[in-house]
Amino acid sequence: MSKSKDDHRVIIFDTTLRDGEQSPGASMNLEEKLRIAKVLEELGVDIIEAGFPIASNGDFEAVQEISKAVTTPIICGLARAHRQDIERAAEALEPAKRKRIHTFIATSPLHMKYKLQMEPEEVHQAVIDSVTRARNLCDDVEWSCEDGSRTEPDFLCRTVESAIAAGATTINIPDTVGYAIPEEFAALISMLFDRVPNIDKAVISVHCHNDLGLAVANSLAAIHAGARQVECTINGLGERAGNAALEEIVMTLRTRHDFLPYDAAIKTENITKASRLVSAITGFVVQPNKAIVGANAFAHEAGIHQHGMMKHAGTYEIMRPESIGLIKSTLVMGKHSGRHAFRAKLGELGFDVGDNALEDAFRRFKDLADKKKEIFDEDIIALVDDEVVRVNDRIRMGSLKVVCGTEGPQTAELSLDIDGDVRSTKAEGDGPVDATFAAIRQLFPHEAKLALFQVHAVTEGTDAQAEVTVRLEENGRTVNGQGADTDTLVAAARAYVNALNKLLTQREKSVSALSA
Ligand code: KIV
């Protein structure tokens, strides 16, 4: 694949399932990855980077299963410059209709000297060998120069030229540590176009991290300078401050087409659905003021703004909420709403849940409607998100009864269903949350440490649902669990149990300490 600067179509390469998943606590199981891959396909992304097959059996299986189940986008697997990595990636991608091997090696002086402990000449040879090997196994090969933005310009030009000569069809320039400034990064891309003689034989891609909050700005500057592929993630998920956010890049190209006349083939009406699914599965809550997908991104509360909006939406709104799939609610839900209306409401909110999850969510909706005067869309979103993350859980919440107040001891009576075996216990603790978590530990002994306990109210009022996040750490592994309920302690127990289930999945994966 090659692309000249005159072709204004930008390829969207989504790496939520690879770089996004590398974010501590964001790990996903196979079922969850498949669900996200399907939504990315519906969204219209061109390429899905589905994992790093050599990293673990779980990653290998995810790439393999996504290759079977998802047919429209190209499926990509990551590989270091090693022979085993490249062969393992090719093996995982075998069932894919359209596949890509993405191989990388660091090229900056700092990374070559301290991380790789290799001389530049050795790295140069490894580029040629790895790309040649990958190209013998797959027609579509992407090569990345890790820490590209801090690489010596002469060495960068030389390695890019050699990678293309060895058969790379896409050259990716990562700003691995999120250090670049837009003008500088654009100049780097322009330099490649000016100095690399065979540059027209490959697509130039960029991959920006957000350490200085500039990932999207750097990606857009690079497109303006000739890059025709951007690597990004839903909600900007990714290590440290994350990767460039797909939704921000795509909506900027769409909204400011006058200034940035480039097109992506994304069906933007599916953005909200993708954002919610990724947030629900990973437990990474989207900040309310996040561009495009934050809960407040289209909320106009100030009186002066509302007045303007009533006269003409364009006064304060540069994008229509419908363009990202946010539809003004037409269905009011209450305790008399039936299954049919509930399903229609879920459709309106952009959810596409399986029959079992729908039944469970409907049962919980009925319970909620008995307890709560008004049911808001946010309540239903919290409830469905809560069900979505629980499919295939080995440990399930049963009942919980807590005694708390000024007169101790605080106690929790809890039952859990563990692999189909229902067990109950009673525990004391220093407060009701401590007692509840102690009861969970009695029923399912483990050494994981509680690293975060966070509660937030889904809506206003004392009858609001609580949404709880619990982070557990065990042997360097971090997982986030989520739970929602009108009873904060039930939500806390659900979140803890959810985190434990994720830890079990993590234990099953033989994660090797690979850095990328
Ligand atoms: O940030 C980075 O450099 C990467 C590469 C593997 C593309 O993720």
Ligand code: ZN
């Ligand atoms: Zn990265």
